Amino acid sequence: MIHAASRTIDTKPYSDQRPGTSGLRKKTRIFLQPNYIENFVQSVFDTLRETGIQDFSREMLVLGGDGRFYNRAAIQIILKIAAGNGFEQILVGRGGLVSTPAMSAIIRRRSALGGILLTASHNPGGIEADFGIKYNIQNGGPAPESFTERIFAKSREINRFYSLDFPDIDIDREGSVSVGGSQISVINPLEDYISVMSRIFDFNNMSELFQRGFRLVFDAMHGITGIYAREIIEKKLGASPGTVIRGNALVDFGGLHPDPNQVHAANLVRMMSSSSAPDMGAACDGDGDRNMILGRNLFVSPGDSLAIIAQHASECIPGYGAGLAGVARSMPTSTAIDRVAAESGTPCYETPTGWKFFGNLMDDGRCTICGEESFGTGSDHIREKDGVWAVLSWLAILAARRRSIEELVKGHWQAYGRSYFQRHDYEGLESRAANEVIDELRAKLSSLPGSVLAGGKIIAADDFQYTDPVDGSVSSQQGIRIILNDGSRIIGRLSGTGTVGATLRMYYERVLNRGDEPIQKMLKPLIESSCEYFQIRSRLNREQPTVIT
Numbered sequence: 437m438i439h440a441a442s443r444t445i446d447t448k449p450y451s452d453q454r455p456g457t458s459g460l461r462k463k464t465r466i467f468l469q470p471n472y473i474e475n476f477v478q479s480v481f482d483t484l485r486e487t488g489i490q491d492f493s494r495e496m497l498v499l500g501g502d503g504r505f506y507n508r509a510a511i512q513i514i515l516k517i518a519a520g521n522g523f524e525q526i527l528v529g530r531g532g533l534v535s536t537p538a539m540s541a542i543i544r545r546r547s548a549l550g551g552i553l554l555t556a557s558h559n560p561g562g563i564e565a566d567f568g569i570k571y572n573i574q575n576g577g578p579a580p581e582s583f584t585e586r587i588f589a590k591s592r593e594i595n596r597f598y599s600l601d602f603p604d605i606d607i608d609r610e611g612s613v614s615v616g617g618s619q620i621s622v623i624n625p626l627e628d629y630i631s632v633m634s635r636i637f638d639f640n641n642m643s644e645l646f647q648r649g650f651r652l653v654f655d656a657m658h659g660i661t662g663i664y665a666r667e668i669i670e671k672k673l674g675a676s677p678g679t680v681i682r683g684n685a686l687v688d689f690g691g692l693h694p695d696p697n698q699v700h701a702a703n704l705v706r707m708m709s710s711s712s713a714p715d716m717g718a719a720c721d722g723d724g725d726r727n728m729i730l731g732r733n734l735f736v737s738p739g740d741s742l743a744i745i746a747q748h749a750s751e752c753i754p755g756y757g758a759g760l761a762g763v764a765r766s767m768p769t770s771t772a773i774d775r776v777a778a779e780s781g782t783p784c785y786e787t788p789t790g791w792k793f794f795g796n797l798m799d800d801g802r803c804t805i806c807g808e809e810s811f812g813t814g815s816d817h818i819r820e821k822d823g824v825w826a827v828l829s830w831l832a833i834l835a836a837r838r839r840s841i842e843e844l845v846k847g848h849w850q851a852y853g854r855s856y857f858q859r860h861d862y863e864g865l866e867s868r869a870a871n872e873v874i875d876e877l878r879a880k881l882s883s884l885p886g887s888v889l890a891g892g893k894i895i896a897a898d899d900f901q902y903t904d905p906v907d908g909s910v911s912s913q914q915g916i917r918i919i920l921n922d923g924s925r926i927i928g929r930l931s932g933t934g935t936v937g938a939t940l941r942m943y944y945e946r947v948l949n950r951g952d953e954p955i956q957k958m959l960k961p962l963i964e965s966s967c968e969y970f971q972i973r974s975r976l977n978r979e980q981p982t983v984i985t
C-alpha cells in the first residue's frame with residue numbers, strides 16, 4: 437500500500453535503465469537527470485509488487501552505498517520514495533555507507549525484504565565519473581536476471597512515482613525517526629558484518645599471527661573497506677595502526693580507479709617488491725567486494741587465490757570445518773579450483789560471469805566457496821563476493837599453516853599444476869564494431885573444431901550457455917570460448933558493467949604441471965592467435981589491451 441500522505445508525482449520514462457552484470461551503472465551526470473533515480477527505484481518497487489509483495493507496510497528495506505559522489509544526495513531521494521511506497525522500516529548505514537558484502541549481511545541477518553546499494557563498484561567516482569544503483573533481494577544477493585529484466589520493463593513505461601515529503605534525515609547520527617508510516621533508522625554499518633565474520637573466523641588465533649610480527653599492508657583505495665579493515669584487522673586482530681592505508685572513504689577515491697589489480701593498485705605492488713616489503717599486501721575495491729592478494733614480489737592470480745582458499749578452508753578456517761558442500765567459479769575464471777575440487781570429490785559448478793549466478797547454488801546448499809577471475813572471492817556466509825572476507829581467509833590460512841604466501845602458492849602449483857592465466861581488457865571500443873565482431877565469430881563457431889590454433893587443435897568452440905540447476909532458468913550468449921586439446925582456453929566476452937562504448941574482455945588460460953615458467957611466454961601463442969579470431973587489430977583497431985590483469 438502507498439502511504440496515505442505520499443504524493444503521486446508524474447514522470448516520463450527513460451529508455452536506458454537496463455541493469456547490467458551488476459546493477460545499473462552509468463556516468464554520474466546521467467543519474468543527475470530529473471527523476472532518473474526516482475524512476476529506477478520506483479520501477480524496483482513496482483517489480484516487487486508485481487512479484488507478489490503487494491504491501492510494504494510490514495517490510496524492511498536497507499539502504500547504503502560506497503560513499504562516492506552523489507551517494508548522500510541519492511540516499512535522501514530514495515528515503516522519500518521508500519517512505520512514499522510505505523515501507524515499515526528503512527535502515528540506512530551511518531554516513532550513507534554500507535559495503536556491498538555488509539549490505540548482504542544486513543539483509544540476511546535482519547530478514548529484510550531487500551536492499552538498495554549505491555555503487556559503481558571499482559569504477560571511478562565523481563561528477564565526471566561513474567555512479568550506480570543495484571537492488572539486492574531477500575537472500576542478500578543481487579537480483580537475478582529475471583528480476584532485473586522486469587525492472588527494465590517497468591522503467592520503460594513508468595509514468596508516476598510515490599514520494600513522501602519530509603526534511604532531509606540526519607544520516608550521520610545513529611537513531612530512529614518516524615515519517616508517515618515508516619521508521620527510518622540510521623545504523624552502524626559495521627555491526628552485522630563483524631558479527632558474521634566473527635562466526636567464521638577465530639580472531640584470537642589470527643591475532644597471534646600479528647603477535648609473531650607478521651606485517652600486512654591493506655590498501656582500501658579510499659573506498660569503503662577502510663572502516664571495516666581498521667575495525668577488524670587493526671583493532672580486533674591487533675595489526676599495527678597504519679596497516680590500513682588509503683583508509684578514508686573519499687567521494688572520488690582520490691581521483692583513482694578503486695580497482696584492486698596490479699595496474700590500479702600499482703603503489704601497493706611497488707611496496708611489495710621493495711626490500712622492506714611486508715609479508716602480505718591486500719587491496720579492495722570501492723564497494724568492498726573485490727580483493728587482490730600479494731605476497732613479497734608475488735601477485736596471487738585471483739583464480740589461484742580462490743583455489744588456495746578452497747584447498748585449505750576446511751582445515752584452517754573454523755567456519756568451514758564441516759567441509760565444503762561444493763565450489764563454483766564463473767566460466768572465464770581459471771580451472772585451478774576445479775582441480776582442487778576433483779581431488780576431494782567436491783562438486784564444482786561453472787556459471788556465467790556475475791555474482792548473481794552463485795545465489796541459487798548457495799541457497800540450495802550446493803556451493804560453499806565460489807569466485808571469479810575479476811578479483812571476486814566469497815562464500816555462502818552472504819550472497820555477495822567479499823573482499824575483507826578473502827583477506828581474512830588468507831590470514832587464517834597463513835596463521836594455521838605457518839607458511840609464507842609464496843610457499844602456499846608454489847605448494848599449490850606443485851600439487852595441482854598451474855593455471856597460467858591472464859585477462860586483457862580492450863576498453864572504449866566502438867559498440868557497433870565490437871558487437872559485430874562477436875556476432876560474426878559466433879556464427880563461425882561450429883566450424884572451428886578441428887582447426888589448428890597456437891600449435892594445438894581446437895576441440896570445442898561455443899557461446900557459453902548456462903542452465904541453472906536449481907530453477908532451470910537458461911542464460912545464453914555468456915561468452916565465446918575456444919578450447920584446445922591440451923585444455924588451453926581462449927574466452928572473449930563483452931563487459932556488462934562498462935559505461936563508455938564497449939569493453940572486450942579476453943581471457944587466456946593454459947595449464948601445465950610446472951609452475952615456474954614466465955607467464956608471458958606461456959600465453960603468447962594463445963594471445964596472438966586469438967587476435968585474428970576477434971579481429972582485434974583489423975576491426976577493433978587496437979594494438980594493445982587497455983588493462984592486463
Ligand code: VG1
Nearest residue numbers: 457458557790791808810931932933
Ligand atoms: C565485471 C566482472 C565480473 C563481476 C562484475 C561486477 O563484469 O567481469 O566478474 O562480477 O564486473 O563486479 P563485466 O560484465 O564488466 O565483465 V563489481 O566488483 O564491479 O560489482
Ligand code: CO
Nearest residue numbers: 557558721725
Ligand atoms: Co565491487
